[in-house]
Amino acid sequence: MSKNVRIGIIGAGGIAHVHINTFKELAEEVEIAAITDINVALANEAAKAFQIPKVYDNADLLLDDDQIDAVILCVPNRFHAPLAIEALHSGKHVLLEKPMGINGEAAKDIVRAQKETGKVLMVAHQMRWRWQSLEIRKQVENGDLGKIYHAKTGWIRRKGIPGWGSWFTQKEMSGGGPLIDLGVHMLDLSLYLMGDPKPVSVFGSTYSEFGPKKKGLGNWGRPNWEGFFDVEDFATALIKMDDGSTLSLDVSWALNMEGDDEPYVKLMGSEGGALFKGERLTFFMEKFGRLVDVNAPAPENNHNERVLLSQHFIECIKEGKTPITSALSGLKTNLTIDAIFESSRLGREVPIDWDI
Numbered sequence: 001m002s003k004n005v006r007i008g009i010i011g012a013g014g015i016a017h018v019h020i021n022t023f024k025e026l027a028e029e030v031e032i033a034a035i036t037d038i039n040v041a042l043a044n045e046a047a048k049a050f051q052i053p054k055v056y057d058n059a060d061l062l063l064d065d066d067q068i069d070a071v072i073l074c075v076p077n078r079f080h081a082p083l084a085i086e087a088l089h090s091g092k093h094v095l096l097e098k099p100m101g102i103n104g105e106a107a108k109d110i111v112r113a114q115k116e117t118g119k120v121l122m123v124a125h126q127m128r129w130r131w132q133s134l135e136i137r138k139q140v141e142n143g144d145l146g147k148i149y150h151a152k153t154g155w156i157r158r159k160g161i162p163g164w165g166s167w168f169t170q171k172e173m174s175g176g177g178p179l180i181d182l183g184v185h186m187l188d189l190s191l192y193l194m195g196d197p198k199p200v201s202v203f204g205s206t207y208s209e210f211g212p213k214k215k216g217l218g219n220w221g222r223p224n225w226e227g228f229f230d231v232e233d234f235a236t237a238l239i240k241m242d243d244g245s246t247l248s249l250d251v252s253w254a255l256n257m258e259g260d261d262e263p264y265v266k267l268m269g270s271e272g273g274a275l276f277k278g279e280r281l282t283f284f285m286e287k288f289g290r291l292v293d294v295n296a297p298a299p300e301n302n303h304n305e306r307v308l309l310s311q312h313f314i315e316c317i318k319e320g321k322t323p324i325t326s327a328l329s330g331l332k333t334n335l336t337i338d339a340i341f342e343s344s345r346l347g348r349e350v351p352i353d354w355d356i
């Protein structure tokens with residue numbers, strides 16, 4: 001491998017631009033060497049805008065290029081597993097957008113391919129690198145919050161359906177609505193902050209009240225009025241862990257309720273609690289016989305979460321380390337999401353099937 005890690009981008013839509021801009025900050029170690037998109041015009045536009053030297057007509061050609069060390073997969077969820085597996089078997093390290101798989105089966109296939117090839121497979125859950133997440137995880141590891149026995153998490157958009165009719169709102173392409181789009185971030189983050197318990201069963205319910213009426217539309221993504229909407233727009237669940245703790249989740253793209261679009265996690269521990277919402281981080285505890293709330297300020301040297309995520313990916317490649325957002329962590333969230341959909345369909349609690 002040359003001094004620089006040479007990266008190829010597959011998919012040149014919204015999130016690809018975010019990754020390319022982020023990796024500019026790591027230009028001393030990383031080179032964005034090639035890009036492709038099934039819409040080649042989009043790949044050409046991005047290559048011109050960001051001075052990317054090579055444009056390929058399709059992903060196979062990019063993956064055949066032995067000058068590329070790693071790829072970032074920025075494609076609709078349906079293509080995550082097939083492209084990740086092909087990339088791993090082509091000898092590339094993979095930074096894969098969330099959700100890892102479109103469902104648990106796809107996630108299991110990715111886990112197997114990662115084990116067979118030994119390449120780095122990292123899921124892009126940038127919220128783990130927010131300063132509040134780093135601070136809470138440190139307190140949990142120190143034991144300062146005691147045993148975390150319950151957590152609440154969510155992300156409520158009042159009017160935020162992305163790209164109505166596009167791949168986002170078609171179950172076969174996306175795997176679901178806000179549960180797999182926003183909920184996957186919140187599940188990943190909460191489980192991490194709780195100290196990585198293993199989810200064992202779920203009671204969940206999903207609803208679709210706005211999308212079918214073309215209401216509740218937001219700004220992300222490109223709408224396709226020829227398309228359709230067959231996913232949920234609200235999901236709620238209670239998840240039980242192997243250590244007896246529980247996690248409650250609420251996520252919406254559209255809702256008749258205050259919707260501040262601010263992801264949140266509330267941890268309830270035997271010795272203290274933590275609330276992370278938007279820019280806020282508050283710890284709750286009892287000291288000297290009194291209830292004490294501590295509002296933690298952002299650190300002065302606050303780094304961008306996406307830069308930290310990208311740095312971690314490069315470090316894992318260079319040092320042969322397993323990323324903290326590994327294939328197994330992606331499997332955990334995919335299996336939990338599958339179980340929420342299944343519980344909603346059956347109207348009862350369902351166990352999570354961990355057989356690989």
Ligand SMILES: NC(=O)c1ccc[n+]([C@@H]2O[C@H](COP(=O)([O-])OP(=O)(O)OC[C@H]3O[C@@H](n4cnc5c(N)ncnc54)[C@H](O)[C@@H]3O)[C@@H](O)[C@H]2O)c1
Pocket residue numbers: 010011012013014015016036037038039042059073074075076077079097098099124125126181221
């Ligand atoms: N981490 C985050 O916070 C975050 C935010 C937004 C989106 N995402 C994820 O990023 C992924 C892409 O989302 P987006 O908003 O950029 O979507 P998008 O529709 O803007 O872009 C996807 C691009 O992939 C291209 N594409 C489709 N199939 C392809 C294939 N087989 N080979 C090459 N290109 C192909 C499409 O032409 C399109 O340009 C999704 O998985 C989404 O969940 C993550």
